[in-house]
Amino acid sequence: MTEYFYTAPDALSLWFIAIIVIVFTAGAFYGADYLKAYRSHKRELRLHVFNYIAVFASMIALPLISNALVFLVAWEIMALGSYFLIIFESWKSDTIKAGLNFFIQSHISVVLLTIGFLMMYSKTGSFDFAAIKAYSSANPGTCGWPFALICMGFAVKAGFVPFHTWLPVAHPAAPAHISGVMSGVIIKIGIYGIFRAITLFNIDFTVAGAIILAVAAISGLYGVMMAIVQHNLKKLLAYHSIENIGIIGMGIGLGCMARGMGLDNVASLAFAGALLHTFNHALFKSSLFFTAGNVYQAAHTLNVEHLGGLFRRLPVTGLFFLVAAVAICGLPPMNGFVSELMIYLGLFGSLGNMAAASQLGITAAIVALVLIGGLAILCFTKAFGIVFLGESRSELPEMKEFGALRNVPLGILAAIMLSVGLCPGFYVGLINNILPELECTAVAIPRTISGIGIASACVIGISLLLALIRRIATRKRTITEGETWGCGYTVPSPKLQYTATSFVKTYAKTFSGVLKSGFIDKAADAYIRFTGRFAFLQNGRLQSYILYGIVFIVVTILLTFVLC
Amino acid sequence: MLSILLIFAAALFFSGIIVRTKSVCAGRRGPGVFQPIKDVARLFRKGAVYSTATTAIFKAAPVIYMASLLMAAACVPFGNMPGLISFEGDFVFFAYVLSLGKFFCIIAALDTASSFEGMGASRESLYSMLAEPVFFLVMGSIALLTGNTSFAGIFASLQTYGSFFNFGTALVMAVLLLLVAMIENSRLPIDDPKTHLELTMVHEVMILDNSGFDLGLILSAGYIKFAMYGAIIANLFLCGSFAGSIAIFTLVQLLCAVAIGLTESFMARFRMNHNPEFIFSLSAAAFLILFTIVNL
Numbered sequence: 001m002t003e004y005f006y007t008a009p010d011a012l013s014l015w016f017i018a019i020i021v022i023v024f025t026a027g028a029f030y031g032a033d034y035l036k037a038y039r040s041h042k043r044e045l046r047l048h049v050f051n052y053i054a055v056f057a058s059m060i061a062l063p064l065i066s067n068a069l070v071f072l073v074a075w076e077i078m079a080l081g082s083y084f085l086i087i088f089e090s091w092k093s094d095t096i097k098a099g100l101n102f103f104i105q106s107h108i109s110v111v112l113l114t115i116g117f118l119m120m121y122s123k124t125g126s127f128d129f130a131a132i133k134a135y136s137s138a139n140p141g142t143c144g145w146p147f148a149l150i151c152m153g154f155a156v157k158a159g160f161v162p163f164h165t166w167l168p169v170a171h172p173a174a175p176a177h178i179s180g181v182m183s184g185v186i187i188k189i190g191i192y193g194i195f196r197a198i199t200l201f202n203i204d205f206t207v208a209g210a211i212i213l214a215v216a217a218i219s220g221l222y223g224v225m226m227a228i229v230q231h232n233l234k235k236l237l238a239y240h241s242i243e244n245i246g247i248i249g250m251g252i253g254l255g256c257m258a259r260g261m262g263l264d265n266v267a268s269l270a271f272a273g274a275l276l277h278t279f280n281h282a283l284f285k286s287s288l289f290f291t292a293g294n295v296y297q298a299a300h301t302l303n304v305e306h307l308g309g310l311f312r313r314l315p316v317t318g319l320f321f322l323v324a325a326v327a328i329c330g331l332p333p334m335n336g337f338v339s340e341l342m343i344y345l346g347l348f349g350s351l352g353n354m355a356a357a358s359q360l361g362i363t364a365a366i367v368a369l370v371l372i373g374g375l376a377i378l379c380f381t382k383a384f385g386i387v388f389l390g391e392s393r394s395e396l397p398e399m400k401e402f403g404a405l406r407n408v409p410l411g412i413l414a415a416i417m418l419s420v421g422l423c424p425g426f427y428v429g430l431i432n433n434i435l436p437e438l439e440c441t442a443v444a445i446p447r448t449i450s451g452i453g454i455a456s457a458c459v460i461g462i463s464l465l466l467a468l469i470r471r472i473a474t475r476k477r478t479i480t481e482g483e484t485w486g487c488g489y490t491v492p493s494p495k496l497q498y499t500a501t502s503f504v505k506t507y508a509k510t511f512s513g514v515l516k517s518g519f520i521d522k523a524a525d526a527y528i529r530f531t532g533r534f535a536f537l538q539n540g541r542l543q544s545y546i547l548y549g550i551v552f553i554v555v556t557i558l559l560t561f562v563l564c
Numbered sequence: 565m566l567s568i569l570l571i572f573a574a575a576l577f578f579s580g581i582i583v584r585t586k587s588v589c590a591g592r593r594g595p596g597v598f599q600p601i602k603d604v605a606r607l608f609r610k611g612a613v614y615s616t617a618t619t620a621i622f623k624a625a626p627v628i629y630m631a632s633l634l635m636a637a638a639c640v641p642f643g644n645m646p647g648l649i650s651f652e653g654d655f656v657f658f659a660y661v662l663s664l665g666k667f668f669c670i671i672a673a674l675d676t677a678s679s680f681e682g683m684g685a686s687r688e689s690l691y692s693m694l695a696e697p698v699f700f701l702v703m704g705s706i707a708l709l710t711g712n713t714s715f716a717g718i719f720a721s722l723q724t725y726g727s728f729f730n731f732g733t734a735l736v737m738a739v740l741l742l743l744v745a746m747i748e749n750s751r752l753p754i755d756d757p758k759t760h761l762e763l764t765m766v767h768e769v770m771i772l773d774n775s776g777f778d779l780g781l782i783l784s785a786g787y788i789k790f791a792m793y794g795a796i797i798a799n800l801f802l803c804g805s806f807a808g809s810i811a812i813f814t815l816v817q818l819l820c821a822v823a824i825g826l827t828e829s830f831m832a833r834f835r836m837n838h839n840p841e842f843i844f845s846l847s848a849a850a851f852l853i854l855f856t857i858v859n860l
Contacts, residue, residue, distance in 0.1 A: 463628050477610065
């Protein structure tokens, strides 16, 4: 048994297990309260709880496994379990459709992984990770294809463009705690896989890194640009997962490039930024999905055009959403800023030390990261402002704030997020233990780490101080309440408010070229047209299917004679 | 410490000089240099009206906006004297902490449930988002030129007067930064703060419902913002001696204010749909600077 597992798990495995345990535990408590609304569906609930535990167990096992075959088995348990978790509301046809989409795509990931590991098996004669590592370091530069296939398999799970299409479909269909767990950690297991592959393979990291960086930058921009125009709150958050996976990928890509070029400082900053952002994203994205679940159960809709003014009715939910929104935009004093800053420092640090062509690429990556940050602000001001502020845009049902079973996990997540912003040194210290496995030295920016902590504390301190001054200064002033100034119009109505569509109208017009170009949709359409030509094969006659089977077996047998 | 005091001092005059320039150009007697400051002082003493639609967010936003401005100003150095907050990558913190203030201003505008303020918020968020790459590209170019990634390191090792090339680059960067400052402060040619029609405003309409102390905070934060960008531009040209540096700082702030005043006197606001094009062209110019430095 022990030969299939790491007897002494390394820091990389432990880091991901920590993320999995935090989010799954929070999700379990939140989900317990969330599922109370489905008390009558006893059968579904039993299956759901069983699968939640199965997925949790397989997720913890995955980082500990050191054998490709066992890894694939655990991976399959995780994929099947997640499928059943997504189709909890199986009486809705949309949910089944979304679930099947996820089911097929996660098996494409399995196929890619299997081929990759088999290619390595044919070279080494062993499924052991140690054998892969030994072979790859003995024959550097020969394992490019298996590495690429394995990374692609993991990229499907992580949701990099163009393998992202399951995310915006599966997340809105799943119950809120599952969306949170799925976006928080299940897609992160893909990131773990890529990191593990980097530790195992010895390939041309400069090229691999450049490819990962380019794919990741496109994922990040595409994710956030699509997120802004979404009207379903959970779909918006799902596109944001693609964006954040893009940011993580930029760190991984830059780290690989720098490692290939021997820029040790840059590599450690970039890898550390990616690892920290993985942790950060797990925290704020699960918080956002949990609070979106509160909105759904209180208002019975996720369409932002029908929502509004929820902050007065659900103040705690609103506050947690706001905290997570500030964090996901990468704004100080929250945690997202720390990891993004590390990736920025990596990018700026690599600028002076590369060939001119690579520098152009790095410059483009910097601009992409800046734009991602700016667009995220547009997106989350829309999400928070339209859903929680202003007046409600339709007749909403009576609602009251949810109980401690939901608020305590959310509060703990928010506290961890703030702690990363206030004392980043602790978390960077943990990550420094991982970096030797990626063959880099520890992050060496002590001034920045302590500086961020102080600056974050100052942001909060000065805000509180100013609030106190404001309170004292306005104590004796006359405060009146009235209607919002309508610029002379005297019959205001909630219908006159700016809507989500109008808020992003200028943006949608400016970027309509990109949004409507359909650089994914066109390719998908072409693929569907192409495969449509083979539709005659699927004629529903049993005889034909038996014939296909016989032909396949004969061809396989013949091929072995021809090839060997 | 010195730099933030200088920024506060410059903030006292900056808007007044713009106003004076405009009235001189228009042939009016116009208000005095300290009129904007007097206006703010009066606002601080006034009561306030709050919309019944608003929540605590609306009251917290001006405070956080001001706090973000103060934190950003604390990052700006004065020549080789670092700012109060200084670390590698502090210019990223500078840009992101400003975004924090903007984030709260935008959601405060949506809090009022007014169509006008939502419109202003939508425009402001888009334009400042588009302008951000310009700032990062300019700072990235100087970082590349000097091999430093902190404000203090960059400006301490920047030899503006060392070569003709450096001086020329610094001049172009100064112009770009001034334009970024004008976009960030919602001035012409992006936005006309003196327009009378709410439909054509950007920043002014976003803060339409703020009054009293809150409006005072937002306006004074705007004055600090101008002086802060002026200080960054001045840093490009500071020389070794202390007295000379103070003189150059004053001169650059004065020049920036007059330049903004002249622009506002002789230019009309762009059509709204031309604003993104204008901002994109700034990014293109910033790209050119960076590529020139990359290929040195």
